[in-house]
Amino acid sequence: MQRIGATLWPTLQTFQVYGANTNVGKTIVSTILCKAFRERQKAKVNYLKPVSTGAIEHADGRHISKFIDGVNTETIFQFSKPISPHLAARFEGHVPEDFEILEKTYDRLLQSAKRGDDVSIVETAGGVLSPAPSGNLQADLYRPLRLPVLFVGDFHLGGIGSTISGYESLKLRGYDVLLHLIFEEDEYQNVKYLESYFDERGVPTLALPKPPAPKKNPEEDMENMWNYYSEVTSLDMVYKVLDKLKSGHTNRITELDSMAERAHKQIWYPFTQHSNLKPKDILVIDSAYKNNFDTLVKNEKSKSESLLRAAVDGSASWWTQGLGHGNPELSLAAAYAAGRYGHVMFAGAIHEPALKITEALLEGHNNSRLDRVFFSDNGSTGMEVALKMALRASCDRYGWNHKTDDVKVLGLQGSYHGDTMGVMDSSEPSIYNDKVEWYRPKGFWFPTPQIHMTGPQKYTITFPSELKSYLTSETEAYATKGFARALPEIFQKERFSSTLYEQYTSYIRDTLKRLNAEGTKFGALLLEPILLGAGGMIFVDPVFHAALVNLVRNEPELVNSAAPRTTGSKEWSGVPVIHDEVFAGLHRLGPFNTNDLTHVMPDIVVNAKLLTGGLLPLCTTMAGQSIFKSFEGEDKTSALLHGHSYTAHAVGCQVAITSLETMQKKPWAQYAASENDQLWCVWEDDLVGKVAAHKRVEGVIALGTVLAVTLKAEAGKGGYNSTAAAGVQAQLAQVGEKGWMIHSRVLGNVMYFMSGLVVSKRTTDAVLNELLKALDG
Numbered sequence: 001m002q003r004i005g006a007t008l009w010p011t012l013q014t015f016q017v018y019g020a021n022t023n024v025g026k027t028i029v030s031t032i033l034c035k036a037f038r039e040r041q042k043a044k045v046n047y048l049k050p051v052s053t054g055a056i057e058h059a060d061g062r063h064i065s066k067f068i069d070g071v072n073t074e075t076i077f078q079f080s081k082p083i084s085p086h087l088a089a090r091f092e093g094h095v096p097e098d099f100e101i102l103e104k105t106y107d108r109l110l111q112s113a114k115r116g117d118d119v120s121i122v123e124t125a126g127g128v129l130s131p132a133p134s135g136n137l138q139a140d141l142y143r144p145l146r147l148p149v150l151f152v153g154d155f156h157l158g159g160i161g162s163t164i165s166g167y168e169s170l171k172l173r174g175y176d177v178l179l180h181l182i183f184e185e186d187e188y189q190n191v192k193y194l195e196s197y198f199d200e201r202g203v204p205t206l207a208l209p210k211p212p213a214p215k216k217n218p219e220e221d222m223e224n225m226w227n228y229y230s231e232v233t234s235l236d237m238v239y240k241v242l243d244k245l246k247s248g249h250t251n252r253i254t255e256l257d258s259m260a261e262r263a264h265k266q267i268w269y270p271f272t273q274h275s276n277l278k279p280k281d282i283l284v285i286d287s288a289y290k291n292n293f294d295t296l297v298k299n300e301k302s303k304s305e306s307l308l309r310a311a312v313d314g315s316a317s318w319w320t321q322g323l324g325h326g327n328p329e330l331s332l333a334a335a336y337a338a339g340r341y342g343h344v345m346f347a348g349a350i351h352e353p354a355l356k357i358t359e360a361l362l363e364g365h366n367n368s369r370l371d372r373v374f375f376s377d378n379g380s381t382g383m384e385v386a387l388k389m390a391l392r393a394s395c396d397r398y399g400w401n402h403k404t405d406d407v408k409v410l411g412l413q414g415s416y417h418g419d420t421m422g423v424m425d426s427s428e429p430s431i432y433n434d435k436v437e438w439y440r441p442k443g444f445w446f447p448t449p450q451i452h453m454t455g456p457q458k459y460t461i462t463f464p465s466e467l468k469s470y471l472t473s474e475t476e477a478y479a480t481k482g483f484a485r486a487l488p489e490i491f492q493k494e495r496f497s498s499t500l501y502e503q504y505t506s507y508i509r510d511t512l513k514r515l516n517a518e519g520t521k522f523g524a525l526l527l528e529p530i531l532l533g534a535g536g537m538i539f540v541d542p543v544f545h546a547a548l549v550n551l552v553r554n555e556p557e558l559v560n561s562a563a564p565r566t567t568g569s570k571e572w573s574g575v576p577v578i579h580d581e582v583f584a585g586l587h588r589l590g591p592f593n594t595n596d597l598t599h600v601m602p603d604i605v606v607n608a609k610l611l612t613g614g615l616l617p618l619c620t621t622m623a624g625q626s627i628f629k630s631f632e633g634e635d636k637t638s639a640l641l642h643g644h645s646y647t648a649h650a651v652g653c654q655v656a657i658t659s660l661e662t663m664q665k666k667p668w669a670q671y672a673a674s675e676n677d678q679l680w681c682v683w684e685d686d687l688v689g690k691v692a693a694h695k696r697v698e699g700v701i702a703l704g705t706v707l708a709v710t711l712k713a714e715a716g717k718g719g720y721n722s723t724a725a726a727g728v729q730a731q732l733a734q735v736g737e738k739g740w741m742i743h744s745r746v747l748g749n750v751m752y753f754m755s756g757l758v759v760s761k762r763t764t765d766a767v768l769n770e771l772l773k774a775l776d777g
Helices: 026-040 060-067 085-092 098-115 159-172 190-200 218-233 236-266 328-340 352-365 379-398 421-425 473-480 487-491 493-497 499-517 542-554 625-631 650-664 685-692 726-732 761-776
Strands: 013-019 045-053 072-079 119-123 149-152 177-183 205-208 285-289 292-296 308-313 372-376 407-412 443-446 450-455 458-462 521-527 577-580 604-607 619-623 697-703 706-711 740-743 745-747 750-754
Touching: 013 026, 013 159, 013 236, 026 045, 026 060, 026 119, 026 149, 026 218, 026 236, 045 060, 045 085, 045 098, 060 072, 060 218, 072 085, 072 098, 098 119, 149 159, 159 177, 159 190, 159 328, 177 190, 177 236, 190 205, 205 236, 236 292, 292 740, 308 761, 328 650, 352 372, 352 619, 352 650, 372 379, 372 625, 379 407, 379 421, 379 521, 379 577, 379 604, 379 619, 379 625, 443 499, 443 521, 450 685, 458 473, 473 499, 493 499, 493 542, 499 542, 521 542, 542 577, 685 697, 685 761, 706 761, 726 745, 726 761, 740 761, 750 761
Parallel strands: 013 119, 013 149, 045 072, 045 119, 149 177, 177 205, 308 740, 407 443, 407 521, 521 577, 577 604
Antiparallel strands: 285 292, 292 308, 372 619, 450 458, 450 697, 604 619, 697 706, 706 750, 745 750
16 A cells, blocks of 8 residues: 655655635746746756646646646646536546545656656645645645645735735645745735745745736737746746755755754653664654654665655554644644633633633543543643542541651552652552652552453453462353453443452452551552553453452442441542543543443543644543542642643643544544444454464454554563564564555554554554564564
């Protein structure tokens, strides 16, 4: 499968001509440029019109061929009716898909590079936001290519506004506008105004003499235009612009070439051992769109191969990407809020975006235990807030003094809640905190039963040694030989009242009794529901999760001997239960939250990564009145003294609103078995089964947008320090036969892949097939 991304050839200059409107002279400008490149620089020139409407004899490519010799011209889709492409295509009964137009455009540019052309000019139809044949906006259709733009302004009355609007629409979508071109006229003085406007933004203006008025006599009209083109292309200002465009092309390549070396000297990267890092290891990203990066790939052997190649963003940019890179709706939402508010302080204030996202989250979670939302900036700080909430509530209820009582947390082995000190202490000792000087583990962490897909339609459970004595031989055989054939069976209600549930409960009860007898005080139960992400994408049996929460709530004396029994669905019992849904929430694993998967309603829940669709940092920590009241008092020091300067920033809140509204439209619907099905997966089951059955694979998890593959490691060499996945990762990072690659992250011997919520089956199938090839090695 071919993946289309941004292009940048060593010698071929590519430009896309956009216009502020229809009838602003795009074709005349294209002709001037083609003729000037051809005759002034002796360049080999290619002209391409992907979509054209009107009679074939009036096609723009034919116009160029009339006045310039030696220019290769081509129109890909020509519709006979001279109307908007979205109407013209329907009139003729053939509506090409966006991908078809994009693929053919890319192929023609590739052919141009292989021919050794020096310049390729791609002319659009109508204005910047005119519809493509599909009805989608053409600025969005061509965005994956991100060709440098030569922008033709509007010289008519009202043209100043349409030109600025068109320019802003291009910038909003991440296009680079290299040059503004406009025809001179005396009456409206658009040139003077727009030249100043673009100069302030670093975009030069080329004001061209206005072409002669059309003549009724074809021969006279032809002669007038011939003379016009000859005069204009001989102007020094045109020649200087061509030189500037050429030097700009060279400078862009030089800048990209130097970025890795400069970054290597100046950037301190996260989770990176710099003694092992070389400049060549640094991924240079020119741009990103939907599920792809456009990355620099140096190729000194061929001038016909693009220096930029599409790379599938296999980690969803550290689990954040949800609605696609470069999403214009999210960009517009951010621009709207920035224009309306900029940033305004939040303490003791309210603005509409913060209130709306608060109400949307409370409604989405549909949890009677939650009625307050606290804002912070990222998942780690959001979990710090959750921990402060839970510990205060517990100390308040049980009369503990945090200065003298050693209050700990309950959790799961393999958990990870962030890199700030409080939540770091809330995770078991691991490679992440082993060398952190202030780290002091403060809790008990249960070993977990883990689910894997170990073959086609075969799910098994691996039990920790501590749990095995509580299992019957029948239960263990049932779980280890394949207890489920499909994902829905893992979460079916019957499992949560099964014999296995009771056996889990017995183990947890005995463990809590022992801890209680030792005098251990617990103030919170911290859980990453379903998948323990950074711990290695560990799929914890949801039945174990439910058994742990239910036991803590139903028998609170197991956690704290003096714990009262509470009644009602809004009161926490035993200890507050925190769901860390920073990674797992907001449809990453399928549903809005994990409540339906775990059959548990948390007392506190934290959301982050997908909250803004992957565009901006923003985090919320939600809790209920019973926890909120623990911070009420006569003096301010009793309040939750936590916050930062950009709390509930309006831009992030507005983007979050747009993200949730988009999610409500269920962009993943094609992967769901039914309209109301909350359990879906973008990874095709048959291909996942093949991966699971591979001789190098120990187990697989595919859920929602996540695919985690545990590779077999040498005995005792699994975990984060393992290099078992490094070879496969490196192979996927190589540009394949189709001209694209997969950028992925590994957690020791676990490779994981993550898509956005908006992704085509074509993409996910391609990733799985490439993974199978890499495993074959």
